[in-house]
Amino acid sequence: MKYPFPVGRSDFIQGDEAIARAAILAGCRFYAGYPITPASEIFEAMALYMPLVDGVSIQMEDEIGSIATIIGASWAGAKAMTATSGPGFSLMQENLGYAVMTETPIVVVDVQRGGPSTGQPTLGAQGDVMQSIWGTHGDHSLIVLTPATVQEAFDMTIKAFNLAEKYRTPVVLLTDAEIAHMRERVYTPNPEDIEIIYRKLPANKEEARYPFGDIHGDMIPPMPVFGKGYRTYVTGLTHDEKGRPKTVDAEVHERLIRRIIDKLEKNKEDIVTYETFDLEDAEIAIISYGIVARSAIRAVRLLRREGIKAGLLKLNTIWPFDFDMIGNIAEQVRKIYVPEMNLGQLYHLVREGADGKAEVELIPKIGGEIHTPMDIIERIKRGV
Amino acid sequence: MYLKSAYEIRNKYLRKDMLPTIFCPGCGIGSALQYTLRAIDDLKLNPDEIVWVSGIGCSSRVPGFVNFDGLHTTHGRALAFATGIKLANPDLKIIAFMGDGDAAAIGGNHFIHAIRRNLDVTVILINNFTYGMTGGQVAPTALKGLKGTTAPYGQFENPFDIAQLAVAAGANYVARWSVFNYLQGINSIKKALQKEGFSLVEFLSPCPVSFGRRNRMKTAPELLRWYQKITVPLAKAKKMPPEELEGKIVIGEFADRDRPGLAREYEEYKKRAKKMMGWEG
Numbered sequence: 001m002k003y004p005f006p007v008g009r010s011d012f013i014q015g016d017e018a019i020a021r022a023a024i025l026a027g028c029r030f031y032a033g034y035p036i037t038p039a040s041e042i043f044e045a046m047a048l049y050m051p052l053v054d055g056v057s058i059q060m061e062d063e064i065g066s067i068a069t070i071i072g073a074s075w076a077g078a079k080a081m082t083a084t085s086g087p088g089f090s091l092m093q094e095n096l097g098y099a100v101m102t103e104t105p106i107v108v109v110d111v112q113r114g115g116p117s118t119g120q121p122t123l124g125a126q127g128d129v130m131q132s133i134w135g136t137h138g139d140h141s142l143i144v145l146t147p148a149t150v151q152e153a154f155d156m157t158i159k160a161f162n163l164a165e166k167y168r169t170p171v172v173l174l175t176d177a178e179i180a181h182m183r184e185r186v187y188t189p190n191p192e193d194i195e196i197i198y199r200k201l202p203a204n205k206e207e208a209r210y211p212f213g214d215i216h217g218d219m220i221p222p223m224p225v226f227g228k229g230y231r232t233y234v235t236g237l238t239h240d241e242k243g244r245p246k247t248v249d250a251e252v253h254e255r256l257i258r259r260i261i262d263k264l265e266k267n268k269e270d271i272v273t274y275e276t277f278d279l280e281d282a283e284i285a286i287i288s289y290g291i292v293a294r295s296a297i298r299a300v301r302l303l304r305r306e307g308i309k310a311g312l313l314k315l316n317t318i319w320p321f322d323f324d325m326i327g328n329i330a331e332q333v334r335k336i337y338v339p340e341m342n343l344g345q346l347y348h349l350v351r352e353g354a355d356g357k358a359e360v361e362l363i364p365k366i367g368g369e370i371h372t373p374m375d376i377i378e379r380i381k382r383g384v
Numbered sequence: 385m386y387l388k389s390a391y392e393i394r395n396k397y398l399r400k401d402m403l404p405t406i407f408c409p410g411c412g413i414g415s416a417l418q419y420t421l422r423a424i425d426d427l428k429l430n431p432d433e434i435v436w437v438s439g440i441g442c443s444s445r446v447p448g449f450v451n452f453d454g455l456h457t458t459h460g461r462a463l464a465f466a467t468g469i470k471l472a473n474p475d476l477k478i479i480a481f482m483g484d485g486d487a488a489a490i491g492g493n494h495f496i497h498a499i500r501r502n503l504d505v506t507v508i509l510i511n512n513f514t515y516g517m518t519g520g521q522v523a524p525t526a527l528k529g530l531k532g533t534t535a536p537y538g539q540f541e542n543p544f545d546i547a548q549l550a551v552a553a554g555a556n557y558v559a560r561w562s563v564f565n566y567l568q569g570i571n572s573i574k575k576a577l578q579k580e581g582f583s584l585v586e587f588l589s590p591c592p593v594s595f596g597r598r599n600r601m602k603t604a605p606e607l608l609r610w611y612q613k614i615t616v617p618l619a620k621a622k623k624m625p626p627e628e629l630e631g632k633i634v635i636g637e638f639a640d641r642d643r644p645g646l647a648r649e650y651e652e653y654k655k656r657a658k659k660m661m662g663w664e665g
Contacts (some may be wrong), residue, residue, distance in 0.1 A: 002663075002664075004661070004663070029472075030468065030472055032467075032468065051653060051654040051656075051657035051658065052657060052658060052661060052663050054654065056471045056472065056650065058650075060464065060467070060497070061464075061494060061497040062493060064461060064464070064494075065464035065467070065493070065494055065497070066464075068457065068458070068461040068464035068465045068467075068468070068494075069464050069465065069467045069468035069471075070468055071457075071465060071468060072464070072465035072467060072468025072469040072470075072472070073468035073469065073471065073472035074468070074472075075455060075468075075469060076435075076469045076470075076472035076473040076476065077472060077473065078468075078472040080468065080472070094458055095457075095461065098457060098458050226435050226453040226469060226473070226476060227432065227435065227453065227473055227475065227476045228432070229432040230453070231431075231432075231451050231452055231453055232453050232454070233399075233447065233448055233453075233454045233456070234454065234455050234456065235448065235456035236456065236457065236458060244401065244402065244448075245448060
């Protein structure tokens with residue numbers, strides 16, 4: 001297989017470009033999108049590459065259509081992706097819920113910009129944290145990944161596809177304008193060195209009769225592909241193991257929704273990843289994710305130089321959320337700081353995890369600028 | 385040619401464990417479904433190569449009742465989902481069952497753009513002037529003066545002519561009948577299913593329970609008689625002055641052309657891309 005971009009070496013590219021290349025290496029062969037700043041470069045790269053790798057790239061009439069199209073493509077057997085920013089992500093929430101309910105593997109990239117509404121189209125923000133987790137209606141779960149560098153945007157795009165396929169779920173890659181438009185050195189591995197996961201298919205017609213049944217005891221039903229003679233019926237209505245609508249049966253509804261949530265909750269160990277910096281003996285913890293984590297690392301180093309025992313927990317996955325891990329950190333440290341490019345979103349999850357065992361303080365910043373290390377340091381020093 | 389009994393068609397194509405259907409007495413959706421299944425049967429199409437898609441509404445429940453692959457999606461979005469299925473696997477034939485509210489109101493944008501792209505899909509559109517499932521609200525097809533729960537004093541807006549909309553947007557095949565015109569209906573669906581690109585067969589379809597009883601037509605026969613009164617065959621309509629066509633609905637075949645469908649256009653586009661890039665993949 002030949003790729004229309006360099007592999008097996010480093011390249012100096014934008015975050016958006018890195019996401020597009022990684023998607024193709026992960027096996028994505030279907031992209032549907034709608035132009036929006038600051039995510040358009042993902043689409044433009046896909047438009048350039050997809051026809052060359054026998055994939056599809058199509059511009060839809062809106063973001064509702066974009067996500068609908070990739071869900072359709074996924075049921076026809078393709079690994080599929082769309083990318084957007086806040087306003088488009090809001091439009092996608094309806095069908096993001098459809099993907100959750102029908103357990104359709106798709107990857108949705110949300111390149112955050114300042115909101116609400118049209119807001120600050122060219123400036124980064126972290127205002128979509130709650131929307132990415134809770135934007136669609138009803139009880140549900142899905143996976144949200146948060147890269148902090150262009151290399152991570154690349155690596156996590158591959159991971160997003162693998163998790164989507166493994167757990168039959170939509171995965172949101174939650175990044176922002178800063179990472180999307182920043183150029184950094186990115187190492188692209190040789191394709192044969194990349195671990196690629198493909199969804200579990202029914203082994204036979206009998207297995208295909210239960211496209212929503214936990215027939216393997218792992219909570220993940222094998223996913224039939226349309227056109228193979230399985231005669232699969234897929235609906236957004238509450239459905240039983242065979243996919244038949246059961247809209248007023250409380251037991252069927254609870255069994256379905258609990259399994260959809262549990263298949264992620266009970267596999268947190270596999271899904272949730274994070275990194276720590278100087279956290280082992282820390283008295284002050286910073287919990288951060290995405291672009292702000294980079295300032296937080298620098299802040300920790302500078303604080304340590306001054307003898308303040310600070311440490312960092314950098315989250316790569318913000319949903320499912322490891323509340324217990326936050327609780328453990330809260331037991332160890334005196335205070336937790338949460339710097340975010342919003343007025344407090346992940347902060348609320350951290351507070352729930354800390355459960356009063358440590359004080360949690362938000363370091364908010366909005367308007368389009370990233371926290372400088374000094375923004376974080378000054379705030380922490382005030383409390384020391 | 386149409387010697388098979390309805391039972392035979394039912395037994396061959398419907399999911400028995402999904403019966404009975406949700407449709408009310410006198411509903412026309414079952415008729416349109418029967419015409420579609422007869423067309424498939426006559427053409428000897430392979431059910432394994434057909435995917436049914438739909439959005440939300442009474443007619444959108446059809447993919448659940450037929451024993452084919454089916455995707456019952458969100459309100460108005462069926463054709464966007466269909467775009468993904470078709471382009472990801474161009475060997476599949478796609479039938480979309482849609483209602484008038486689903487296609488022309490909430491799904492209007494997807495509808496016109498699917499037609500503009502000439503997406504390879506056959507749309508069977510149930511036009512009953514109403515939102516039946518939610519209890520009889522007016523649809524964007526409702527003629528002026530017709531009553532619904534959200535226009536209890538009679539519709540004051542202008543209606544959409546869905547067939548003409550499809551013709552203008554570039555559909556390869558467009559026909560409109562009432563479910564009363566069963567032979568024309570079946571023949572049109574057969575033509576539609578054999579077309580590359582976008583094909584639409586619209587059916588005026590009785591909804592006595594949610595629509596008829598609010599408009600002094602409590603039974604299906606009354607509605608069918610009303611269709612006879614308000615419909616004008618295309619040939620006749622062409623000779624009529626516009627004033628006389630006011631409040632009438634023209635039935636017949638409105639478009640029959642052979643522009644390349646989206647799937648084939650995309651295959652050509654891929655070839656062009658590879659040629660322009662000197663790519664041998």
